[in-house]
Amino acid sequence: MTRNIGILGAMAQEIDEVKALLTEKTIVKIANREFVVGKIGNVRCVVAFSKWGKVAATITATLLIQEFDVTDLIFIGTAGALADGLKVGDIVISKRLVQHDLDARPIISRFELPLLNRIYVDSDSDLTELAGKAVSNLLEKGVENMVGEEAVKEFNLSPKLYFGDIASGDQFINSIEKRDEILSLLPDVLCVEMEGAAVAQVCLEFNTPFTVIRTISDTADHNARVDFGKFIVEVANAYSRAIIGEIVRML
Numbered sequence: 001m002t003r004n005i006g007i008l009g010a011m012a013q014e015i016d017e018v019k020a021l022l023t024e025k026t027i028v029k030i031a032n033r034e035f036v037v038g039k040i041g042n043v044r045c046v047v048a049f050s051k052w053g054k055v056a057a058t059i060t061a062t063l064l065i066q067e068f069d070v071t072d073l074i075f076i077g078t079a080g081a082l083a084d085g086l087k088v089g090d091i092v093i094s095k096r097l098v099q100h101d102l103d104a105r106p107i108i109s110r111f112e113l114p115l116l117n118r119i120y121v122d123s124d125s126d127l128t129e130l131a132g133k134a135v136s137n138l139l140e141k142g143v144e145n146m147v148g149e150e151a152v153k154e155f156n157l158s159p160k161l162y163f164g165d166i167a168s169g170d171q172f173i174n175s176i177e178k179r180d181e182i183l184s185l186l187p188d189v190l191c192v193e194m195e196g197a198a199v200a201q202v203c204l205e206f207n208t209p210f211t212v213i214r215t216i217s218d219t220a221d222h223n224a225r226v227d228f229g230k231f232i233v234e235v236a237n238a239y240s241r242a243i244i245g246e247i248v249r250m251l
């Protein structure tokens, strides 16, 4: 089967950078969303801004699968670090996704996905490995090639790549209390964001391989909001473009 890669991004500007990689573009609008269909190199791709939060991302992921027949789905965006040692600029690729705000107790256990009998959804191992190789290649060449020397200095970037659990919920986490609460209940989680686990649930139900790639933009504490906007413009956009470009090149 010819591959047709769905690429979702959590920030509009971030996904604009990825759209710029596409050739032979056609734009399709559905449900206040813009899907850009085209090719990166020789690979068919459909790129869209997921919009923020679990419901919005669920709608966009479902449309990508149902209307555009994507064979794989890659989600790219930023996240707040939960695990000790993670720094702004590091990259986390998902092993498993969990919804930290899902709680249907006492009917089922905390975090369990209703009627799916599980708490975690695994990302696709091949796609996750491929994304990991792509990021490693880029980091070996040097982060300055992705973002420029100035951003490296400004954000003190010396990025490392991690694989692990990612938690999603309909909240921007920016307090130590909330951060610690999530970590105490889900101690293996590396970072927190607002869409990945919803997209994972969609992909599980449709049997679509997926992976989630997140750049750490903040530490999900009281500094989170201040750092965020600047980081998106100066770092995350360039990371997304480079990472998606490299993944597709390796397909």
Ligand code: ADE
Pocket (backbone or CB within 6 Å): 078, 079, 080, 081, 171, 172, 173, 174, 192, 193, 194, 217, 218, 219, 220, 221, 224
């Ligand atoms: N995305 C980036 N940083 C985040 C945070 N601190 N909480 C939720 N989503 C995020």
